[in-house]
Amino acid sequence: MTAVLFDRIALIGIGLIGSSIARDIRKLGLAKHVVISTRSAETLKRAEELDLGSSYTGSAAEAVEGADLVVVSVPVGASEAVAQEIASRLKPGAIVTDVGSTKASVIAQMAPHMPDGVHFIPGHPLAGTEKSGPDAGFAGLFKGRWCIFTPLPDTDPEALARLRNFWEALGSRVDEMDAVHHDKVLAIVSHLPHIIAYNIVGTADDLETVTESEVIKYSASGFRDFTRLAASDPTMWRDVCLHNKDAILEMLARFSEDLAYLQRAIRWGEGDKLMELFTRTRAVRRSIIEAGQDVDVPDFGRQRPDA
Ligand SMILES: NC(=O)C1=CN([C@@H]2O[C@H](COP(=O)(O)OP(=O)(O)OC[C@H]3O[C@@H](n4cnc5c(N)ncnc54)[C@H](O)[C@@H]3O)[C@@H](O)[C@H]2O)C=CC1
Numbered sequence: 001m002t003a004v005l006f007d008r009i010a011l012i013g014i015g016l017i018g019s020s021i022a023r024d025i026r027k028l029g030l031a032k033h034v035v036i037s038t039r040s041a042e043t044l045k046r047a048e049e050l051d052l053g054s055s056y057t058g059s060a061a062e063a064v065e066g067a068d069l070v071v072v073s074v075p076v077g078a079s080e081a082v083a084q085e086i087a088s089r090l091k092p093g094a095i096v097t098d099v100g101s102t103k104a105s106v107i108a109q110m111a112p113h114m115p116d117g118v119h120f121i122p123g124h125p126l127a128g129t130e131k132s133g134p135d136a137g138f139a140g141l142f143k144g145r146w147c148i149f150t151p152l153p154d155t156d157p158e159a160l161a162r163l164r165n166f167w168e169a170l171g172s173r174v175d176e177m178d179a180v181h182h183d184k185v186l187a188i189v190s191h192l193p194h195i196i197a198y199n200i201v202g203t204a205d206d207l208e209t210v211t212e213s214e215v216i217k218y219s220a221s222g223f224r225d226f227t228r229l230a231a232s233d234p235t236m237w238r239d240v241c242l243h244n245k246d247a248i249l250e251m252l253a254r255f256s257e258d259l260a261y262l263q264r265a266i267r268w269g270e271g272d273k274l275m276e277l278f279t280r281t282r283a284v285r286r287s288i289i290e291a292g293q294d295v296d297v298p299d300f301g302r303q304r305p306d307a
């Protein structure tokens, strides 16, 4: 068992990510007391049934009282409301972090509300599945996955080291970068793939003759992979799109340009151009596998190592 890292941890939001963190804390004994808070009474009740924490409250403000670490795991669009609610009740010296998929917007929403003496360190674990809610989480989700911190310039190194220890105890590898850079990188590696998936599945659904039955009946693995991403939580992804607007639009513009190139090569029968692209992209996949980054999310999710 790993040592206790924080006496009291408050988890605000207990969906896929919050509940996975809760399961790891419990399994590894990382805290003496874990207080769980979430907006919906139904989700809070479910968290209690799953025995994810030590105590439960519908009030985020009440939850953070006396907490040494506060982890906010809510859709990014709810960040400011949570920051506003907890601000006056935070313990001096407490570390406040989040797990949001976009970072510049979360900082803009939360940082202005953080009192002096509280260490606000934005974070983003690059791990998840298309599922949501407290039942979808599992211990071990973060093992071998990156967690990116986007610390503000005046962040206390000691607080940063404590948070790094926490994520490393969960099995993550921690990296640091600035929030704008994070948002650009994530726009291409995560946000665009989800948007493309929502779009292709939406297009197929609009083709009525196909949707009669054939989309389901003949869905080959390529399309099925897209439907997994396109089944991701609508609220979460609406918020990601609205809160990483500039970087997503920039990447979408590049994507559309490259798609037009591909379209033209197909129209004019330019097989050499297709071969060049398809060969180059195969090498990208090989590099990912060689770097040990080919964690198979769907199977990993289904197997639920702690089930
Ligand atoms: N799902 C994924 O694969 C990943 C998600 N993230 C980020 O983690 C955060 C949480 O995502 P999930 O756990 O997947 O979502 P989820 O939908 O499973 O859980 C969200 C939780 O937030 C609570 N909540 C919603 N609105 C709220 C509000 N206004 N005030 C307080 N609580 C509220 C819900 O009751 C629920 O407990 C999001 O910011 C998302 O961008 C980060 C990495 C991976």
Ligand SMILES: O=C(O)C(=O)Cc1ccc(O)cc1
Pocket: 100, 101, 125, 126, 127, 128, 129, 130, 190, 297
């Ligand atoms: O399910 C998948 O394939 C994911 O990509 C999960 C995911 C979703 C959002 C994030 O910010 C990080 C990871």
